[in-house]
Amino acid sequence: MDNFVWRVLPLFALLVAFVTFFYLQDSYKAQFSSLIKLPVDNDNDNECSLLPFRHYWISSKRILTPQGFISGSVEINEGKIVAVVEGYGKQGNSRQDEVIDYGEAVVMPGLIDVHVHLDEPGRTEWEGFVTGTRAAAAGGVTTVVDMPLNNHPTTVSKETLELKLEAANKKLHVDAGFWGGLVPENALNTSILDGLLSAGVLGVKSFMCPSGINDFPMTTIDHIKEGLTVLAKYKRPLIVHAEIQLDSESHSELKDNRDPRVYLTYLNTRPPSWEQAAIKELVGVTKDTIVGGPLEGAHVHIVHLSDSSLSLDMIKEAKRRGDSISVETCSHYLAFSSEEIPDGDTRFKCSPPIRDAHNREKLREAVLEGHIDFLTSDHSPTVPELKLLEEGDFLRAWGGISGLQFDLPVTWSYGKKYGLTLEQLSLLWSKKPAAFAGIESKGAIAVGYHADIVVWQPEVEFEVNENYPVFLKHPSLSAYMGTRLSGKVLDTFVRGNLVFKEGKHASAACGVPILAK
Numbered sequence: 001m002d003n004f005v006w007r008v009l010p011l012f013a014l015l016v017a018f019v020t021f022f023y024l025q026d027s028y029k030a031q032f033s034s035l036i037k038l039p040v041d042n043d044n045d046n047e048c049s050l051l052p053f054r055h056y057w058i059s060s061k062r063i064l065t066p067q068g069f070i071s072g073s074v075e076i077n078e079g080k081i082v083a084v085v086e087g088y089g090k091q092g093n094s095r096q097d098e099v100i101d102y103g104e105a106v107v108m109p110g111l112i113d114v115h116v117h118l119d120e121p122g123r124t125e126w127e128g129f130v131t132g133t134r135a136a137a138a139g140g141v142t143t144v145v146d147m148p149l150n151n152h153p154t155t156v157s158k159e160t161l162e163l164k165l166e167a168a169n170k171k172l173h174v175d176a177g178f179w180g181g182l183v184p185e186n187a188l189n190t191s192i193l194d195g196l197l198s199a200g201v202l203g204v205k206s207f208m209c210p211s212g213i214n215d216f217p218m219t220t221i222d223h224i225k226e227g228l229t230v231l232a233k234y235k236r237p238l239i240v241h242a243e244i245q246l247d248s249e250s251h252s253e254l255k256d257n258r259d260p261r262v263y264l265t266y267l268n269t270r271p272p273s274w275e276q277a278a279i280k281e282l283v284g285v286t287k288d289t290i291v292g293g294p295l296e297g298a299h300v301h302i303v304h305l306s307d308s309s310l311s312l313d314m315i316k317e318a319k320r321r322g323d324s325i326s327v328e329t330c331s332h333y334l335a336f337s338s339e340e341i342p343d344g345d346t347r348f349k350c351s352p353p354i355r356d357a358h359n360r361e362k363l364r365e366a367v368l369e370g371h372i373d374f375l376t377s378d379h380s381p382t383v384p385e386l387k388l389l390e391e392g393d394f395l396r397a398w399g400g401i402s403g404l405q406f407d408l409p410v411t412w413s414y415g416k417k418y419g420l421t422l423e424q425l426s427l428l429w430s431k432k433p434a435a436f437a438g439i440e441s442k443g444a445i446a447v448g449y450h451a452d453i454v455v456w457q458p459e460v461e462f463e464v465n466e467n468y469p470v471f472l473k474h475p476s477l478s479a480y481m482g483t484r485l486s487g488k489v490l491d492t493f494v495r496g497n498l499v500f501k502e503g504k505h506a507s508a509a510c511g512v513p514i515l516a517k
């Protein structure tokens with residue numbers, strides 16, 4: 001009998017240990033799942049993140065905070081940053097399994113790309129919320145702000161914004177704000193514009209030249225003035241595609257004898273004078289935005305500046321006298337120059353066009369000196385048939401660069417060569433665009449901010465080729481295919497959800513729309 005007890009006892013003890021272990025595991029899981037509280041409208045809770053918990057620490061030797069790089073850890077709870085602690089390996093009283101140690105990788109605020117065309121609803125074959133925001137997540141972009149065109153119908157009223165929001169439901173892998181459109185119809189009927197702004201667009205966008213989209217007609221400077229009087233009340237910006245079509249003599253002379261496959265042919269059709277003409281008209285209006293001026297409260301932002309000569313001088317002068325004006329340029333204007341664009345390679349066609357190397361140098365200087373407020377992608381894809389890659393016809397191909405996924409490595413690969421620091425890059429891609437778009441809770445690794453974070457390795461190089469996981473709808477159209485870039489994105493967090501990890505996305509799309517109040 002005694003013998004039997006001694007034989008069974010260890011087995012019994014083992015059984016008790018097993019049962020206890022699984023019981024504890026379950027209560028541990030239950031404890032975490034009770035912490036998982038996601039934004040309203042999200043019923044796929046546990047699929048929003050590749051992590052099983054909502055309270056955890058990220059540690060690294062290179063965390064970029066508003067005070068500079070630190071070695072230490074960031075405590076995240078319920079989607080927010082609750083502590084930033086200096087000292088690598090010191091995570092307060094955290095449990096070991098709740099610490100994600102990234103070693104030497106850079107932990108930085110996620111990028112905020114306030115100029116992307118996701119083309120949904122209506123032209124989902126061009127891009128779309130799912131593909132566009134998955135590409136964003138894969139590139140460390142944690143917030144996008146979507147343009148009011150090339151979707152159909154364009155976002156120019158409360159009703160069309162509602163269509164956008166409906167189309168975006170459960171399709172956003174990162175958070176997304178929306179720009180509305182300023183077109184003659186709503187500029188001359190301010191109740192439509194009021195409706196659009198009240199419905200939550202972060203500001204409105206207008207074109208001073210044909211937009212290429214029929215239901216997004218261009219505005220004159222008079223429409224713009226009307227729009228600004230309404231925007232002043234809401235303190236939201238007007239963002240402008242600043243080119244005015246001038247039919248110059250040199251332009252018409254060129255018309256007969258031009259080869260549409262040669263990039264210069266296209267470049268010559270959109271000279272810097274087009275940008276200059278538009279900006280001259282705009283600064284004639286922004287003078288009234290000074291404190292005490294008749295348009296106080298209004299703000300004009302010039303999108304995708306390419307011309308770094310007179311256009312930039314006029315913007316600098318307007319800023320000096322106190323106008324409420326700002327300007328962005330895009331990754332591609334800082335990366336490429338017209339001399340390098342091969343004949344027939346319409347992937348590089350955009351408007352305003354990519355200009356010569358001298359222009360690019362001055363643009364880079366302006367970025368380093370702080371005259372350019374922030375950077376964007378102007379991600380504007382289409383379908384391969386309209387990009388005319390086979391024919392290589394620059395004059396007839398769709399104008400728009402496709403590159404959202406590569407904002408970070410492109411800016412860094414070229415930037416590090418011309419003297420851009422990681423601190424500057426982060427301001428240009430996170431803090432400043434957040435402030436511009438009025439998204440106050442994002443753009444910094446600091447207590448109280450959303451835990452929107454990119455973890456990446458600036459030193460790691462990679463080739464963007466057919467074997468590279470490109471999540472854009474039409475990878476072959478991207479201007480960055482075939483380039484070798486520096487800066488590999490490892491992981492991306494959006495409000496604490498690990499939405500992308502080493503090539504894999506969380507299964508549910510838990511990004512939320514950001515609406516202005």
Ligand SMILES: NC(=O)N[C@H]1NC(=O)NC1=O
Nearest residue numbers: 211212350351380399400
């Ligand atoms: N409609 C549209 O997206 N246009 C954009 N494409 C481009 O190259 N410049 C633009 O403004």
Ligand SMILES: [Zn+2]
Nearest residue numbers: 241303304351
């Ligand atoms: Zn534009």
Ligand SMILES: [Zn+2]
Nearest residue numbers: 115147378380
């Ligand atoms: Zn655009």
